[in-house]
Amino acid sequence: MLRSLVAAYLCLASTGLAAPTAETCDREFLKAQGAAYVAAQAGGKADGVKASSSVTYTQNFKTSTLSTGILATALKIDYNRTTYDTTQCATYTEIITTQSGKNHVIGTQIHYTDGAASKIETIVTSTGDWLFNPAGTLKYASQEAWAEIPEAKRDTRAVIQAAADAYLDLFNDKSVKVPWGNPCARLEGGSYVQPSCNVGVPSGIKNTNRRYVIDEVLGTCDVFFTFGGQEPDSHEFRVESGKLRYVHTMTVMK
Template sequence: MIGTLLGAYLSILSAAFAAPTAEPCTRDFLKTQAAKYVAAQVAGTLGELATSSVTYTQDFKPATLGTGLLAKPLKIDFNRSTYDTTQCATYTEVIAASSTPPYVLGTQMRFTDGVLSKMETIATTTGDWLFNPSGTLKYSQQEAWTEIPEDKRDTRAVIQAAGDAYLDLFNDKTVKVPWGNPCARLEGGSYIQPSCNVGVPSGLKMTNRRYVVDEVLGTVDIFFTFGGQEPDSHQFRVENGKLRYVHTLTVMKSKST
């Protein structure tokens, strides 16, 4: 009997050491990873991002870190990141208005057990929908995306639902969107305010959505396929359950480019 109990105890102890529990994903960890990404993009080298197990896409197409846009040094004029500790993911907006050619990027990164496992970048440049990096830089810099006091933060569900409602409106005009007043929409160099409910087309489905939600900053970034065709990112800032800011990136070349 004693031998049986001892054997069971040793088996449990061995299993515990063989399969340690992963460390929880923290905000500080994600901030560090986002900073590493920005530094790597400035340098045009992988730096500390290098990993053999990462799945990387550029404009939703399979790519490699060593030959994709990350291998091209960019002069970054402004960047802003958000952090999702629930999914262990980040979203970073990068504005490289001074680079040749100029770019505005959106990058989602996801981590598994402290290691970068998936990275997706949307890269807009000259010829893309309303592309105007100097305008994007001007308006993005002047907005306040500060931390929301804890007692005033919306839940993940509320924040994501606000972004989903906006995208659902493109295909269903009966959807109730929690418009804020004021609300500002940054679309290329176009800055639409004080209402974001302007010029929303119809009959378009926004499919294949992937989310990065940050309750502290009240944001959700959604990667999706615009109208079933173009790679797109819409980032939303939600305050008191209402849309306050909307940033869009669409890889959509004009017929002349």
């Protein structure tokens, strides 16, 4: 009897060890997914993104579908950069295209569950949006350095997010202390504000419904939120030693 019980236990234990597990979400996985997303956008092939059957997709904060959204339009991509959040299993990608008739600056947050995209949010800026100028955006973005930060100098997720939140909170509360870097450069469309980012920040604006993608290796935090309770907005921050170094913005004007 004892031998039978032991044998049964070992069989169950072996079965448990052999059971399939959720796909690991590490940096290499996210890099592969980010590259696949960029390739899918370049080819206009939405099925190039490995998405779950229940994926939710929004474009400019409105419910859409992969087959009818911007991802179904082939774009000549002049610039792209992706950050990787292994804690949330998410990516953020910035894309710039100066293609005639299809010029856009695009920001996309993608969250993955069990190896497939479960939530995709895209902001697509076009002519008429805030300071829209893809050629200017390309000029300045391509000159910046968003390299990996040495491990010993990396900030924590909490520090990176706090810097981003402080900047966004300042719009509605001028008493907020923002960790300004020196220098700091802010890219808004074709406008490049430097060497200080503490210039021209509006007042009386509430930035609500924030969603974050944070990459400690690159010191970045992208935030999707509703600007002033109305406009879809993305602000991406590069934080170095706790201080803001770069800020990229895109705002859809309804």
